[in-house]
Amino acid sequence: MQLKQYDVVIIGAGSGGLTAAVGFSKVDRRVLLIEKEHMGGECTNTGCIPSKALLHYAKTHGATSESKTGAFDYVRTVVTDILAKETPAVFEQMGIDVVLGEAEFISECSVKVEDTEYQYKTAVIATGSHPRLLHVPGLAESDVLTNQNLFQLKEVPDHTLIIGSGPIGMEMGQALAMLGSQVTIATIDNEFARLEDKTIRPIIRQQFEELGVRIETNAFIEKVENDTAVFNRKDGDTVTDTFSIPFDKVLVAVGRMPNLPQGLDVAGIAFNEHGVAVDTQHRTSNRYVYAVGDVAARLKFTHVADDTARQVVTRVISKGLLRINNKKAVPKVTYTEPEIAQVGLSWPEAQAKYKSEQLMRIEVPFSENDRAKTDGTTGGTLVVIARRLNGAVLGAHIIGPRAGELITPFTLAIDNKLSLWKLRRTIYAYPTYSLIIKKAGDQFFTTQIASLKSDLLNLLKRNAPKLVAGLLWIGLLVTLSRYQSSHDMNTTETALMIFDFVSMTVWGPLVYILFYTIRPITFFPATALTILAGIFFGFLWGTVLTVIAATLSASVAYAVGRFFGSGLRLEDTVLGNWIESLRSNTFEAVLTTRLIFLPFDLISYAAGILQTKFIPFVTATFLGIMLGTATFVSIGASLDIEEFKMEGFSFSILEPQFLALSALIFVTSFGLSKLLKRWQAEA
Numbered sequence: 001m002q003l004k005q006y007d008v009v010i011i012g013a014g015s016g017g018l019t020a021a022v023g024f025s026k027v028d029r030r031v032l033l034i035e036k037e038h039m040g041g042e043c044t045n046t047g048c049i050p051s052k053a054l055l056h057y058a059k060t061h062g063a064t065s066e067s068k069t070g071a072f073d074y075v076r077t078v079v080t081d082i083l084a085k086e087t088p089a090v091f092e093q094m095g096i097d098v099v100l101g102e103a104e105f106i107s108e109c110s111v112k113v114e115d116t117e118y119q120y121k122t123a124v125i126a127t128g129s130h131p132r133l134l135h136v137p138g139l140a141e142s143d144v145l146t147n148q149n150l151f152q153l154k155e156v157p158d159h160t161l162i163i164g165s166g167p168i169g170m171e172m173g174q175a176l177a178m179l180g181s182q183v184t185i186a187t188i189d190n191e192f193a194r195l196e197d198k199t200i201r202p203i204i205r206q207q208f209e210e211l212g213v214r215i216e217t218n219a220f221i222e223k224v225e226n227d228t229a230v231f232n233r234k235d236g237d238t239v240t241d242t243f244s245i246p247f248d249k250v251l252v253a254v255g256r257m258p259n260l261p262q263g264l265d266v267a268g269i270a271f272n273e274h275g276v277a278v279d280t281q282h283r284t285s286n287r288y289v290y291a292v293g294d295v296a297a298r299l300k301f302t303h304v305a306d307d308t309a310r311q312v313v314t315r316v317i318s319k320g321l322l323r324i325n326n327k328k329a330v331p332k333v334t335y336t337e338p339e340i341a342q343v344g345l346s347w348p349e350a351q352a353k354y355k356s357e358q359l360m361r362i363e364v365p366f367s368e369n370d371r372a373k374t375d376g377t378t379g380g381t382l383v384v385i386a387r388r389l390n391g392a393v394l395g396a397h398i399i400g401p402r403a404g405e406l407i408t409p410f411t412l413a414i415d416n417k418l419s420l421w422k423l424r425r426t427i428y429a430y431p432t433y434s435l436i437i438k439k440a441g442d443q444f445f446t447t448q449i450a451s452l453k454s455d456l457l458n459l460l461k462r463n464a465p466k467l468v469a470g471l472l473w474i475g476l477l478v479t480l481s482r483y484q485s486s487h488d489m490n491t492t493e494t495a496l497m498i499f500d501f502v503s504m505t506v507w508g509p510l511v512y513i514l515f516y517t518i519r520p521i522t523f524f525p526a527t528a529l530t531i532l533a534g535i536f537f538g539f540l541w542g543t544v545l546t547v548i549a550a551t552l553s554a555s556v557a558y559a560v561g562r563f564f565g566s567g568l569r570l571e572d573t574v575l576g577n578w579i580e581s582l583r584s585n586t587f588e589a590v591l592t593t594r595l596i597f598l599p600f601d602l603i604s605y606a607a608g609i610l611q612t613k614f615i616p617f618v619t620a621t622f623l624g625i626m627l628g629t630a631t632f633v634s635i636g637a638s639l640d641i642e643e644f645k646m647e648g649f650s651f652s653i654l655e656p657q658f659l660a661l662s663a664l665i666f667v668t669s670f671g672l673s674k675l676l677k678r679w680q681a682e683a
Contacts, residue, residue, distance in 0.1 A: 002116040006030050008124065009111060009120040010123070014127075015305040015309070016124075016306065017033065018086070022096070023309065023314075027313075029317075030097075042128050042294075055335055057070075058178035059178065063178060099116075106263055124291070125261060125269075127261055127293075129294035131148060136223065143249055144249075156181050164187060166255070170208075170334055182212070184247075187217055190217055193340075197383050200340060200399045203338075203380070258274065258276070270284065281315060308324070329343050329411045330343065331408065338401055342397045342398070350395060358458070362383070362447075365382075366381065372401065377401045381398070393413040393414050393418065393420060406433060410437075423440075423441045424442055516546070517552040526600045530550070534634060546633060550625050551622045554618065554621045561604065586613050586620070593624070595627065
């Protein structure tokens with residue numbers, strides 16, 4: 001077997017693979033691109049490009065005898081033209097080696113194609129996906145269409161049955177109907193286009209029905225007899241109706257399945273029926289291998305594969321310094337007539353994440369847009385979901401002309417936190433469809449001004465705990481200041497008085513524990529109090545008292561989190577990656593966070609918000625904070641109070657043995673967290 005070595009091996013020449021190959025080649029990496037079937041992948045050959053070409057032809061030519069036979073010829077011409085720029089020779093001119101064949105992993109850092117082994121420093125799996133099929137008794141394989149063979153037809157079928165009402169089913173259903181086929185779309189969903197906004201669903205259904213498309217919902221195919229599909233209509237598990245649909249061809253559009261390369265087990269790459277498992281940086285369980293696109297992503301879009309591949313290239317060449325951002329807003333477009341586009345949260349998702357009084361739903365019909373009036377395309381609607389008061393855009397849903405282009409400003413707004421206040425101040429050319437965005441901003445403005453008083457009152461109610469805590473601290477500081485003035489004391493003398501009370505009276509430890517316990521309500525920094533414990537009580541008793549107090553404090557924060565949880569969104573904070581772990585493995589997750597010194601209160605609030613089990617939470621907290629507490633108590637214990645009383649603050653008052661002890665405990669805690677993570681991975 002021949003042996004060749006590369007910096008990067010990329011498996012799959014679709015959107016993600018080609019983007020990665022070009023990106024790595026531009027930074028002088030030696031790149032090998034392996035493609036099993038055809039350059040350009042699913043998108044160019046059997047997906048995005050041919051489907052949009054068919055839609056364009058259908059909208060342009062309509063149902064004529066010529067278009068019925070010429071549509072697919074046109075599609076193949078478009079695909080051939082685009083593929084001319086995606087041949088192996090084109091990429092080899094860029095310095096990318098191309099091998100046509102099936103890749104198989106044969107070790108952690110090598111693959112083979114036929115009789116040649118290719119070793120790599122980095123590999124990217126970008127093998128895409130294929131249509132999910134249905135097993136239907138009596139349905140002949142020759143009658144089944146998917147996106148992979150649809151565009152090889154010679155002419156448009158007279159009767160087409162489409163199973164599935166997702167983007168592929170809708171786009172191809174409308175295109176074939178426009179070209180003269182009698183189309184029926186059957187879906188198991190209880191509503192047509194159920195993934196679209198509630199305002200959009202009836203509009204697109206009406207468009208399809210006016211075109212002559214028959215739509216059947218709650219429809220479960222049972223069998224095929226004599227070119228006729230037999231369906232059961234169901235309400236739950238109960239069959240309520242049986243009906244039949246004749247067909248010439250059946251287009252199955254019920255989802256996608258990953259194309260998994262051979263030898264994943266050998267390479268130590270974890271996978272399941274949903275695809276290759278990746279972490280937040282799209283790295284597989286083999287640290288040398290990444291996976292992008294349909295083979296690994298939940299959102300199976302060409303533009304997601306392209307973006308992820310770009311970020312993987314950046315991450316690899318920066319040696320992990322630049323990390324992958326998985327929180328980007330992802331737009332989705334369905335290229336029907338009219339187009340449908342969406343980005344961000346749906347209305348139900350927004351209601352689940354925020355309280356209803358925090359949200360505003362804005363609907364602007366295209367009949368209010370002058371360009372739509374001139375073009376006679378006033379049947380669409382823009383729906384914007386935003387936060388009240390600040391106008392932050394949470395989601396946008398559009399049905400209408402140019403929806404795919406109009407969704408981009410909203411994608412930009414979500415990613416860059418541009419509010420409707422800013423969008424409405426932008427100057428839009430007149431007359432353009434984009435002016436509908438300004439209309440949405442104007443509607444937000446007028447509605448917000450009218451409800452400003454009630455919204456501000458709701459804001460005050462939501463932030464009442466913080467306001468109370470703030471007033472408490474202001475009152476405490478004012479009282480302390482007046483006390484100092486009336487007794488002619490400076491800050492140092494006041495601090496020493498407090499020190500004497502806490503450290504030299506029987507009430508001191510009790511006051512300390514009580515204050516530490518209620519600290520999550522007052523928002524006093526835990527670290528500062530822990531260091532003070534070392535000053536007040538010394539290393540040993542300071543550690544003991546603080547472990548007790550901090551455990552009680554964590555319990556209070558947990559209770560606060562449960563009570564106010566519906567108003568806090570930890571998914572958007574640094575704790576986002578820990579949420580699933582906190583839910584499923586409370587003890588291990590909390591113990592790990594305590595050992596690595598993650599924000600103490602945020603962990604406690606998160607545990608309460610997510611309604612984790614209290615006993616594992618408090619047990620893990622008690623055990624996990626011992627080392628962290630000792631670390632900060634030892635810092636306080638390093639302060640020589642007698643020296644401080646005589647000379648004030650200087651480095652000479654710090655006792656180095658306690659600082660060294662603090663550093664040692666800190667390193668030990670992080671080491672234990674690493675061992676715990678390794679133990680969890682092995683388990």
